[in-house]
Amino acid sequence: MHLLEGRHHIVVPCSPGVAPFLTRELRALKMPIIEERSTSITTKGDFASALKLNLNLRTGQRVLWRLASFKASDPDQLYEKLMPLAWEEMVAADGYFSVTSVVDNPTIRDNRFANLRVKDAIVDRIRRICGRRPDSGPRRDRLVFYLFWQQDDVKIYLDTSGPTLAQRDYRLDPGKAPLRETLAAALIMASGWNGSKNFINPMCGSGTLAIEAALIAQKRIPGLLRQEYSFQSLAGFKNMELLEMRAAAAREARPDRKIRLIASDIDPAMIKVAKENAVRAEVADVIEFITCDFAETPIPEGGGVLLCNPEYGHRLGDVEELRLTYRRLGDFLKKSATGYEAFIFSGNRSLLKEVGLRADRRWSFDNGGIACDLDAFPLYKGSREKK
Ligand SMILES: C[S@@+](CC[C@H](N)C(=O)[O-])C[C@H]1O[C@@H](n2cnc3c(N)ncnc32)[C@H](O)[C@@H]1O
Structure with a gap:
């Protein structure tokens, strides 16, 4: 199963109030609107369109590429269902990744435990296939996987952006009370x-x-500035x-006005x-x-x-x-x-x-x-x- 091929759901979170403008941007980029929520818009496309969104969007916070969606009622099921995914296509055996999550499941009291099971599945599979394991930790500037687990519903994403897209790389000094x-x-x-x-x-x-x-x-x-x-x-x-x-x-840029x-x-x-x-x-x-x-x-x-x-x-x-x-x-x-x-x-x-x-x-x-x-x-x- 190639995780970066074909058309996948792409979720773009945004801050409250911004969704109508994000929708407008997505439409202008000819992306379909699958679901509109107050703090995220879901669209669908191939991996190239996820890159395009990272470079083009002015109002979205990050671009989440859905890797899989399945049911799991406890951490062991979560681990079992994550194992068959081809993590080695995304994470180099000598690479680095981090896991973050939003969890509302009765078997999980501390999100860190859910994150740990995701990390175990990724590391165990890559070690089995490649003979060595990638590193993982809290750094968010390399590969980041997002777990959304609500009751039995699991959705796992690759965060293709890393640091929030609000960071355009031009504002090194934010001043007193800057707007994002x-x-x-x-x-x-x-x-x-x-x-x-x-x-x-x-x-x-x-x-x-x-x-x-x-x-x-x-x-x-923004993608002309952020590297x-x-x-x-x-x-x-x-x-x-x-x-x-x-x-x-x-x-496309037009400097003179x-x-x-x-x-x-x-x-x-x-x-x-x-x-x-x-x-x-x-x-x-x-x-x-x-x-x-x-x-x-x-x-x-x-x-x-x-x-x-x-x-x-x-x-x-x-x-x-x-x-x-x-x-x-x-x-x-x-x-x-x-x-x-x-x-x-x-x-x-x-x-x-x-x-x-x-x-x-x-x-x-x-x-x-x-x-x-x-x-x-x-x-x-x-x-x-x-x-
Ligand atoms: C909330 S900040 C603006 C932040 C800005 N939107 C940003 O992203 O950095 C308000 C600004 O108003 C300026 N300011 C306060 N009183 C002013 C006045 N009477 N005339 C002009 N500027 C004033 C302050 O120096 C401050 O930089």
Whole structure:
């Protein structure tokens, strides 16, 4: 049984709120949607499409290739059913792998025991066939196998990504309260921005929103930046296919656009960090970085999207001070951003009310365990008068 041949289920986990944008990305890549859940989308395809998803997806967390699905009621059955799988096709006898799991089975009190049985099956089979055994341990930057075991239902996956796909390799310095790159991409997709108009990002912090926007505008996929994926550790993996995919993606990229991308922050240290990140993302030449109070951010003619992620504080004192910031932000939008659509991403609804504009749309997300909203405020000429 060849585990990497034929069409398999592919599961792409995502953070809460991101699923509709991940679905949109999968459809654009011509992948079928088999199942939509709030924190994962299942599609189906061959192994080349799993590689393609790793390189292309902006909003997914990882790409899980289903190896097998079967019934097992206890750890011994689990071991017995994993043994016949051709693990030696994936793990070199002198290779390394780790096992992780989500388990809800009455015979398992500690997931580590389930992980151990998976590891035993892999190691015992490879030792029997190859005469020596691979190493295993906690490192997640080589081969990773995922066990999902709910009651009697077992699904075992190869995590083809390794470290989360949010890691694009450009943000070495994350700054103060950075957005995950996958969430930043989802916020931009929610705003409807597609690179044809201006993009303004006051309070840019480490620059994640502006950098992701620049990458979207240039049609540069994350796989042109990130160099390492777990699938490269597969036994006998040939880099040729990956290189060809990257070369084809590089030909699709469009560096020139007649739009302006402006990112500003009051903290010069953050602007320095954002610029360094943009250099690594190879988009520093298309983003104008400015150190200023958000209210001084230049808003060019022509309209577009203004998207910002102000602090939302958790201590009361901070929140009181932030009320003023949000009020000033509302005034700035009303006065200076006519012709734009403004989007504010915040983890504090009462602060969002201080903006003093009525949101016409809202999306809810999770940002590192904090429920956050993205509110849309249309500021088109005459829109306020109409209301
Ligand atoms: C939550 S962080 C933004 C994080 C950013 N989205 C990222 O991914 O790194 C908010 C930023 O607003 C900036 N800021 C706070 N008050 C400001 C003001 N009055 N004018 C401009 N920027 C301000 C802070 O320096 C901080 O970098």
